Amino acid sequence: MLQRLILAVLVAIAVPPPGLAAQDYRAQALRILKTVPLIDGHNDIPDAIRERGGLDSVDLAASQPKLMTDIPRLRAGGVGGQFWSAYVPVTTIHGGEHPATYALEQIDLIHRLCRKYPQTFAEAATAAAVERNFKTGKISCLIGIEGGHAIENSLGALRMFARLGVRYMTLTHWETLDWADAATDSAKHNGLTSFGEDVVREMNRVGMLVDLAHVSDATMVGAIRVSRAPVLFSHSSARALCDHMRNVPDSILRMVKANGGVVMVNFYP
Numbered sequence: 001m002l003q004r005l006i007l008a009v010l011v012a013i014a015v016p017p018p019g020l021a022a023q024d025y026r027a028q029a030l031r032i033l034k035t036v037p038l039i040d041g042h043n044d045i046p047d048a049i050r051e052r053g054g055l056d057s058v059d060l061a062a063s064q065p066k067l068m069t070d071i072p073r074l075r076a077g078g079v080g081g082q083f084w085s086a087y088v089p090v091t092t093i094h095g096g097e098h099p100a101t102y103a104l105e106q107i108d109l110i111h112r113l114c115r116k117y118p119q120t121f122a123e124a125a126t127a128a129a130v131e132r133n134f135k136t137g138k139i140s141c142l143i144g145i146e147g148g149h150a151i152e153n154s155l156g157a158l159r160m161f162a163r164l165g166v167r168y169m170t171l172t173h174w175e176t177l178d179w180a181d182a183a184t185d186s187a188k189h190n191g192l193t194s195f196g197e198d199v200v201r202e203m204n205r206v207g208m209l210v211d212l213a214h215v216s217d218a219t220m221v222g223a224i225r226v227s228r229a230p231v232l233f234s235h236s237s238a239r240a241l242c243d244h245m246r247n248v249p250d251s252i253l254r255m256v257k258a259n260g261g262v263v264m265v266n267f268y269p
Contacts, residue, residue, distance in 0.1 A: 037080025037134040041234035041264035045069040046109050047087045055112055071120050074139055081130045081140035084110045088147040090175045100157055103150035107143060107164050114141035125165045147173035148180060155202050168209035168232055181216040183245045191218030200226045220252050230260040237265050
């Protein structure tokens, strides 16, 4: 399972051997990264590439100082697997391009991005594939949808996204949906509706991680209670250390521990 691989990596890096001096942490981490693939849970570069005109407008093999990602930096950081975000703007809910269409175009871009650099990237949809790619020196391309509005209230759409290789979905983005409350919008449902609970169950069934970055506290609690698999916070942090509504309070961190889930810290200001 991908979530177990992610958790193993985080534990290996976060828990140094007894007596390890602070100045040796980096050396210890680098040694670990030679044997265990580091998974980055969220990267918005696909949308940045889209805004710049598409794949032909950007060469990720070269340094890209105006972007937050390029292949030299991925290699320098020891990244073994990258979840590329199929971000869907909430503006699509209110008109213009359909959310599902936007998501499909993002997923298509991610697949083409991976295939454009075959010496660096290899597609993966399972933990076993990530491990195989790592042994051959490849960075695994993984896909996460950012924004549950992408499924347009359809479990069928959710299932089809899973068949296209999507391995997590962030239940909400900035706005509350018909079936789930967001952290940065007015609550309407006290968390998840009954359909929202069905979404979580179906994600469990098809092997898609339930990502709780961006959702309200009540949605976090509801999703963790319903989920029969470990949940994921792909880019969140601890609210006790940084008091922001997007971060996770201690009471829910304890629930995540019991669930076996993972909170991946967000370093973006």
